[in-house]
Amino acid sequence: DAKTTQPNSMESNEEEPVHLPCNHSTISGTDYIHWYRQLPSQGPEYVIHGLTSNVNNRMASLAIAEDRKSSTLILHRATLRDAAVYYCILIANDMRFGAGTRLTVKP
Amino acid sequence: NAGVTQTPKFQVLKTGQSMTLQCAQDMNHEYMSWYRQDPGMGLRLIHYSVGAGITDQGEVPNGYNVSRSTTEDFPLRLLSAAPSQTSVYFCASSYSLWDETYEQYFGPGTRLTVT
Numbered sequence: 122d123a124k125t126t127q128p129n130s131m132e133s134n135e136e137e138p139v140h141l142p143c144n145h146s147t148i149s150g151t152d153y154i155h156w157y158r159q160l161p162s163q164g165p166e167y168v169i170h171g172l173t174s175n176v177n178n179r180m181a182s183l184a185i186a187e188d189r190k191s192s193t194l195i196l197h198r199a200t201l202r203d204a205a206v207y208y209c210i211l212i213a214n215d216m217r218f219g220a221g222t223r224l225t226v227k228p
Numbered sequence: 229n230a231g232v233t234q235t236p237k238f239q240v241l242k243t244g245q246s247m248t249l250q251c252a253q254d255m256n257h258e259y260m261s262w263y264r265q266d267p268g269m270g271l272r273l274i275h276y277s278v279g280a281g282i283t284d285q286g287e288v289p290n291g292y293n294v295s296r297s298t299t300e301d302f303p304l305r306l307l308s309a310a311p312s313q314t315s316v317y318f319c320a321s322s323y324s325l326w327d328e329t330y331e332q333y334f335g336p337g338t339r340l341t342v343t
Contacts, residue, residue, distance in 0.1 A: 164318045164334030218271040228276060
């Protein structure tokens, strides 16, 4: 299974943009890139997904490198409620989580 | 829609006891799965099902059984609880995993402690 690599933790200031990176150098041509986040004491929730093109939704933007070996989740204006663990996942036959990036947002 | 529901929210078991964690969804989703999350760790896939009557193993299936007799329900059975199974258990569902555009919906979790 293709694996992803994310930094263990990142910090951001409230109201500033946050760029969360993910490396997936062994991605195959048909693997979708999904991002989920897990707020404290809750189950994970879907954030965004993409295949080749950059994607935007109400929660975030996803920028995918041209060679698809990396991607970046962009939160345009971080709020305190965005403090969570963010997971970058490649969907193959099942969905497996890595350790994710713990985002801390400072007021 | 209630989404994905899990019962109980909390459970304490003694070593060797058995129990069933319940999971139900009302979204007519074909794909359902169980994960466990140990403190400070990411989620690990235990078992999954692509439809009624079909189940398969994930990363950490030992000590757990599943069955899928209906589309709505996907119970997880602990056969003989061990302290190593102390964890938070999450159930999830989606329309289909084979179509990778579908998102998974997660339940609120069951916090299990085995003493």
